[in-house]
Amino acid sequence: MTQKTAGKIRDIKTLEGIAKEIRKYILRMLTEAGSGHTGGSLSAADVAVAIYFSKMNFNPDNPKLKERDRFILSKGHAAPLLYSVLAKAGYFDIETLLTLRKIDSSLQGHPCCETVPGVEISTGSLGQGLSVANGIALGLRLDKNPARVFCITGDGEIQEGQIWEAAMTAAHYKLDNICAVVDNNGLQIDGPVEEVMRIAPVHDKWTAFGWNVIEIDGHNMKEILAALDKAEAVKGKPTVIIAHTVKGKGVSFFEGKVEYHGLAPSREELEKALKEIG
């Protein structure tokens, strides 16, 4: 049941429907795997759906298409989200999702570009995706290729120094073909980001580093689309969207629960969760 979703979707209801579907894939594959990162996959789901299905140019039959827009999941632990979106986009069969984290599966615990079509670069060790996104953006510019680069980072992830090295680089080279998104769900493995290592003021930091900053409700599809449009329109500097999100979003008993950062739903939890999403 390969599903191809060609063309760009601007209808909010349709995108919200896809986001629901993606959340269900994420939960199913995590339960089947018995391990993996639930909270951060669900928190970034709406943004990832909007980027892929309302903005990006790509062709699942030709993953290396020169004109393709690029997507980098810097927070590689949200691999179930990336895999679900790629399957929905037609890069591989939906059934493959249920092989997540199993021996012989192409779907490694964290994204591997050597085994999964549509994955641009392997991630998992945090803080590295934005540098790669910058390199792609520089290469596209050299080729006068109008394609754009999207990169999702976590909020805990921006504690990594390399993120700020890359932030400097993108602004220094005026990479307006980059749109970064901080999935600002407020939680990391050891607890609230605010308690583990304060990153605030996030908005001011990115502004100080020379970026165009947009803050939105990362679960409001209308706001997400508007922010992505604005990002594309801003020239001469890169844009970062600070998406305020809820960890575990979509399943009431996972929402805001730090323990579900790295815990997969049990069978019972899955049944309950699928019913709740509807």
Added chain:
Amino acid sequence: MGERTQESGVRSQKSEEKTNALPSKATRDAYGETLLELGKKRNDIVVLDADLSGSTKTVKFAKAFPERFFNLGVSEQDMVGTAAGLAITGKVPFASTFAIFETGRAWDQIRLVVCYSNTNVKLVATHGGITVGEDGASHQALEDIALMRALPNMTVIVPADAIETASVINVIANFTGPVYVRLGRAKVPQIMPVDYKFEIGRAHVFSQGKDVNIIAAGIMVDTALKASAMLKNEGIDAGVINMSTIKPLDEKAVLNAAKNSRLIITAEEHSIIGGLGGAVCEFLSENYPIPVKRIGIKDTFGCSGSPDELLKLYELTPEAIAETAREGLRK
């Protein structure tokens, strides 16, 4: 980090007959020149540096092709990630800084977005080894080969001189996959044949010894040649092999050397742990166990001093190799 212009070179050339007529030259200089020539021929060559372009000699490329040169400032991790991104768009990125910063500061980046992702990134580091000199231990990469050799998908090359460096850079520009090349700061004698063509994974055998074979890399190839000449006067037949590709190791050349002699000596300007010596020992212990002696830095940090003084202090001299051969053969 001041550029120094002293002409001291690594050591005085005593055995002129072994070398061609070319003057001593730093491998980093050959890199800068070759990169510039490559840039003229190919638009897909891009170069990255982390604020050391004057020292790594990428500045030549930078001046000629500013639109294809990216200075990332003092941020090696970001440089390696950016190089991987450029490679994804089909460019052939050469990313350069000092060996210790390239391999040490950015090791996890090299592991994840270069080796695991198998991106076509060329990491060409200068200032490898003890002959960095006066800057001292913080700047002397003595562990870089070990760090790079442990990574799957990585090719590791240590050219012996400027002639080999030029050939290596041209070869890797046409090779798809991650490569680490280690170059030096100091001027070194040019010892390879002028028409020499480097091939990945193929050692250059100067001579095959009946008593001992010295398998060397980098500046120690010249040192080995001098040791071999000294030993010849004493009736000891010492062969010299330039093992410029540390990974993949030319196993055939190592095996031949072991089968034809009684002792193998490895010589490198690197820790005796994990580098060429380690690679040769790993291979021979499993395939043809014969005595091996490793010449290198003996699990210690370096210190400040002139290159010549440091080579003497850490026993990376023809005399030290010759003495190791005599000792090893007596047993």
